[in-house]
Amino acid sequence: MPASNQSDDVARYAAAVRAALAPLPDAERENLLEDLESHLEEVATESALPLRERLGAPEEYAEELKSAYGAAGVQANPKQSRLIRDRSTALIQGVLGTRAYREIRALLPELRPGWWVLRAYLAVLILAFIFRDGGNLRPIPNPFSSHGLLQIVATVIAIVISVRLGRRGMPAGRVWRGGAVAVNFAIAVLALPVLVSMGTGYSWSPSTDQYLSSVSAGYYPNFTNIYPYSKDGKPLHDVLLYDQDGRPLVPAQSGLITDVPIGADGLPIPNSYPLNQRGPNGDLVLPPRVALPPQRASSPSPSPTPSPTP
């Protein structure tokens, strides 16, 4: 038989077999017939007789295939097929049943209340980030500033609401359920840039800061902070100090964490005194008690003492 006739014969026969097996589920049929054509070609090359004469009608061939592939062929040898099935399920269960996987799976429901609290905290943090007025955003807001206090109160309220919602379980409607998932996801995603900005841009310690290279600063090793006072004993704030070369006066590395104010240009102002510093344990560094020297009576009122220069 010429080659072209033979391949036609194979294609026709294979198509008829496929058609006869059409009622099978698609995946199963594909698994069974994956290399039917190449197999039939192999058969065809062995003899010049048409396939129909050698293999019988395609419908019969399909029936035989189905019975050899399907349950009918398995029944006669249950022990072996069970063995194979057991092995494959054992393999899947081996992966799913590893201790680590099981422990994590078991832990997830227990972690749910933790997420309820965390998402409330993060949601308020995101809002505080959006509405911040150039101030420093801290992991735990300063309760002695109005903004910080507001943030703490808002966080507590948000936690109460979030836990109540969480305990109620997922809403019934599909739309609501999708919305709930989306909101949780959005909080988790939006919190990332906020947390990242907190980590680098706004809390600053001299030992690790990279901004300093851009601000050419004079470092002085013998102090950690400067507390300026006015002549009449009032502590001054936000006093900018520069050295003789016009460089910002910045204390050298001290182990303290300094909250550096950010200028309108987005750059830190490291020489605004007194510096707002916290110790390694997070406590605010309190200003020292100072004894201010007594001033001579000021000049505007006429001085009763005689002038040093006569």
Added chain:
Amino acid sequence: MPHTNGTIDTSQLLKGVLDIAVLAVLAEKDSYGYDVLRRLRESGLEDVGDASVYGTLRRLYQAGALKSYVVPSDEGPHRKYYGLNDRGRRALDQSTETWGSLTRALDQLLNGRSAAHAS
């Protein structure tokens, strides 16, 4: 297919042991579909059908007992070879044991019957 006249169709018997036969053939050496059929027929299983062998190969492959690879051939189509993997070898060992105990039991039954028949 039910047989009303009481004899057992060889193809029905074959069906049950075809898995073991195919595994045994492949344990000897890796083969492609038509070669498996030919070797089965050469070893005396004349009635085995092409579709049965092909279907059995696909099922054993799907069950994870066989590995498979394609070997280009100069004349004719590329051939898909099948061979035993570890699972297939274990399945064959298990089946050999089962087959052994089954045939021993049947031999005993048949011998007992033929002995009784003789006396």
